[in-house]
Amino acid sequence: MLTVLASGPLATVQDRGRRGWAGIGVTTSGAADQASAGLANRLVGNDARAAVLEVTAGGLRVRAERTLLVAVTGAPAAVSLGGRPAPFDAPLTVGAGQVLELGTPPVGLRSYLAVRGGVDVPPVLGSRSTDTLSGLGPAPLRAGDRLPVGTLAGDEPSVDVAAVRPPSGRPVLSVLPGPRRDWLQPAAWDVLVSRDWAVTADSNRVGLRLSGPRLARSRDDELPSEGLVPGAVQVPPDGSPVLFLADHPVTGGYPVLAVVTSADLPAAAQLRPGDTVRFRVAR
Structure with missing residues (x-):
């Protein structure tokens, strides 16, 4: 206990x-x-x-x-x-x-x-x-x-310490093109993967709100709600992207410009308000 x-x-x-x-x-x-x-x-x-x-x-x-x-x-x-x-x-x-x-x-x-x-x-x-x-x-x-403490344990551990690099306050996250990249201006993708983005104070387990250049949309009509996944980078009407984390909603109605690769989600989860993040095209 x-x-x-x-x-x-x-x-x-x-x-x-x-x-x-x-x-x-x-x-x-x-x-x-x-x-x-x-x-x-x-x-x-x-x-x-x-x-x-x-x-x-x-x-x-x-x-x-x-x-x-x-x-x-x-x-x-x-x-x-x-x-x-x-x-x-x-x-x-x-x-x-x-x-x-x-x-x-x-x-x-x-x-x-x-x-x-x-x-x-x-x-x-x-x-x-x-x-x-x-x-x-x-x-x-x-x-x-x-x-309470349960019983989900196996053999006794045999390691003294794990050599793990601490989180970065300026990570570079790999992204793939999102399903609605065409709803943003052609330059939006280039801006996303070439500029610094600051994590704002209104971020939490649902997602990270990012501050930086405005990502302009190419369409003003309404997008029907679509499924979301962890790592989705959604762009609301104000042009400031939101990177969704573990407690993200199941669906969303704004275009998803990019998706952070699963391997980089742990680094995203360690970002705190005031940190800077960059994106790069996944290879």
């Missing part, structure tokens, strides 16, 4: 998501940075299906009610155990009654805390993930929450 003492700006339970429900309007959700969440699970020997805690901008404090094996990955928040520095990207034993705390990461946005056995909250539609757009799954964590 883990007891939440402080949640920070936002902490949620996440796993690989609830797949296969888009037909009834339910998005996949799940960890925004699946690579970091998966690494955290591997470091403690968990099954890939185990749920972890996604911690946005640090600030999480939890107390172990029994001895637990944990790992913290993703945005490199300072980890302290019982008031002393503790390792990051490595398995860590937390004794009964000890308090684990995450500071604010200097780069990146989302850190992941895995506990051996997984966070065992009740699944909804096959997933323990919090979907912040629809409200499905457990509510965001609050002080006083008690989180």
